[in-house]
Amino acid sequence: MLHGKSAAGLETKFCRIEDGVDLSKDGVITGYASLFGASDQAGDVVQKGAYATSLGALKTGGRGVKMLWQHDPGQPIGIWDEVREDGRGLFVKGRVLNSVQKGAEAMALLEAGAIDGLSIGYRTVRAEKNAKGQRLLHELELWEVSLVTFPMLPEARVQGKADAEADGLVQEMADAFAEARIMLADFSQR
Numbered sequence: 602m603l604h605g606k607s608a609a610g611l612e613t614k615f616c617r618i619e620d621g622v623d624l625s626k627d628g629v630i631t632g633y634a635s636l637f638g639a640s641d642q643a644g645d646v647v648q649k650g651a652y653a654t655s656l657g658a659l660k661t662g663g664r665g666v667k668m669l670w671q672h673d674p675g676q677p678i679g680i681w682d683e684v685r686e687d688g689r690g691l692f693v694k695g696r697v698l699n700s701v702q703k704g705a706e707a708m709a710l711l712e713a714g715a716i717d718g719l720s721i722g723y724r725t726v727r728a729e730k731n732a733k734g735q736r737l738l739h740e741l742e743l744w745e746v747s748l749v750t751f752p753m754l755p756e757a758r759v760q761g762k763a764d765a766e767a768d769g770l771v772q773e774m775a776d777a778f779a780e781a782r783i784m785l786a787d788f789s790q791r
Contacts, residue, residue, distance in 0.1 A: 628697040634719045634746045635691035644735040652686050655743045667745040670703045678704040707748050720749040
């Protein structure tokens with residue numbers, strides 16, 4: 602699993618789109634962006650109810666969770682029509698917009714199986730470490746759910762399961778990209 606942090610403090614957590622995710626030809630995608638109780642490769646475990654306060658505040662404020670391409674706030678690619686918690690995790694249903702260039706590219710890559718991941722962008726509000734050293738995430742402020750190349754949670758993906766060696770390589774590459782983004786952001790602010 603890749604866990605990143607932007608210069609603005611926004612955390613990201615990658616999760617493979619789970620088997621059984623529905624991707625229709627008209628760009629509608631449904632599935633889980635986060636699974637409760639599953640330890641990711643960084644040892645984080647999202648707890649049931651972690652998104653409830655954030656989702657309630659977004660609804661009250663008339664706002665929604667953004668659908669981005671690769672966590673880039675300059676590249677929205679669609680709309681999440683439904684984002685909710687259920688007993689399993691964070692369920693999402695939305696539309697990838699083919700009328701947006703990156704949206705059309707994302708659909709082509711999803712259909713071809715070249716990308717198979719979802720990743721959440723969030724801030725940790727409340728968390729604790731357990732005896733196993735895992736970070737139990739009790740409350741998260743959800744900002745966005747992205748379609749991504751490098752997913753995080755091995756148990757959830759669109760097609761097939763990668764072996765642990767491949768997941769390790771993916772994590773190393775994703776960590777390097779996250780560090781490079783932070784370094785570039787720091788450099789551009791000088």
